[in-house]
Amino acid sequence: MAIINFIYWSNVQGVGLGGTRIPPLPDITVGVTSPYIHIDLEAGLTYYYVIAAYDTETAQYSVASNEGSGMPLAPPNTTGQIVW
16 A cells, blocks of 8 residues: 555635645655755745545545645745745
8 A cells, every 4th residue: 555645726615635736646656754845935825735634556546635835925026936
């Protein structure tokens, strides 16, 4: 059994498994590792995240984690990043 972790994110609260997946579909063979650095984010905007596991043997997803959020702080006219 292989378990792969995915991050789902959105700039709208309540992201769940309907957010943008990291890594994006259709890649189901490689998950994210820790720490994951989310780049090219807009400073001052709140981003919401959940994590879910995928079992490659059963092709089933776990229930999403509790939602976490973060807001990159950067000088104006630059991009920020959030490290998970």
